[in-house]
Amino acid sequence: MSTKQNTAFLIMDLQNGIVSRFADNMEVLQPFREALDAARANDIPVIFVRVGFNEGYPEVSPRNKAFSAFTKHGGMTIHDEATQIHEFVKPLPGEPVVTKFRISAFAGSNLEVILRAKQIENLVICGISTSGVVLSTVREAADKDYAVTVLKDACLDADPEVHRVLTEKVFPRQAEVTTVQEWISSLA
Template sequence: MLNAKRSAFVIMDLQNGIVSRFANNPEVIQPFRKALEAARKHGIPVIFVRVGFNEGYPEVSPRNKSFSVVAQHGGMTIHDEATQIHESVKPLPGEPVVTKFRISAFAGSNLEVILRAKQVENLILCGISTSGVVLSTVREAADKDYAITVLKDACLDADPEVHRVLTEKVFPRQADVKTVEDWIESLA
């Protein structure tokens, strides 16, 4: 049985600029909402993670293939609407919103400091995208010796085949992979 006091529900990159890529199907947010409600109901601390940059993009190297494009075109600063947590999963007072400057939720953020302060050992992860923040965070969390659960239907990727391969073949090597429904049942 999961120890809620030693766990954290980490919901990653559900911010306006990323969720909007899936706006043609608002139903895709439902598993995230359901998992978030279950975490809160069972007293599991919730941590939101977003990606954003300071004005002038001091964190972005011109050698960074992904983020140098953002710096050239503008947007995605910590104050932009695109980097704010999506209204459908709005944080409650006291739920931290961690800003990261790379793909992994740990990279350049205070996530690990928060997890240590709360004495967290178990991470429940969900986010957009499976091949981005979820993959990078699973890998780093495993190297940091966290027990990890990935909620596969509360992860999205633009490429369904990449999502399938990661959740069925790659993640199970380092994490328990469950549906939101199975995870909720395990909490009872």
């Protein structure tokens, strides 16, 4: 379990266009809010991560199955409402919002520069979706030698079985997996 020192809290892809696909009711966002409030109360730096593209989609390859549809149908540019952080977990002044151009929070973003500048060694991670940004970021963070904690009840996925397999069988090989309440208790 990560300590408060040299720790950052990453809240990933809780942006309007993604939250709207997963959260019919705001109750499913409550664990994200509780973890966010705990990070702030314990002076743990909070970093928001979102996916978005520049106008004209210069970052999107036609070979990219996940993102190439945007080049045809539009949406998800960095100025679109869909890429703005959801109001329920709105960033406070001074909390960075990192824009990534792929699935992992590190891909094409300035996340690692921010982490190095703040001498961060431990990452507490939550996000939507478990099989997307969370999986890719956990893997890359572990490969970069960060100590990683995943808040399993502050992760959502369209497929509950995929979420279960990842949090019970895959993530524990590279990360500490815990609940929001267990993490909050560890901060006391």
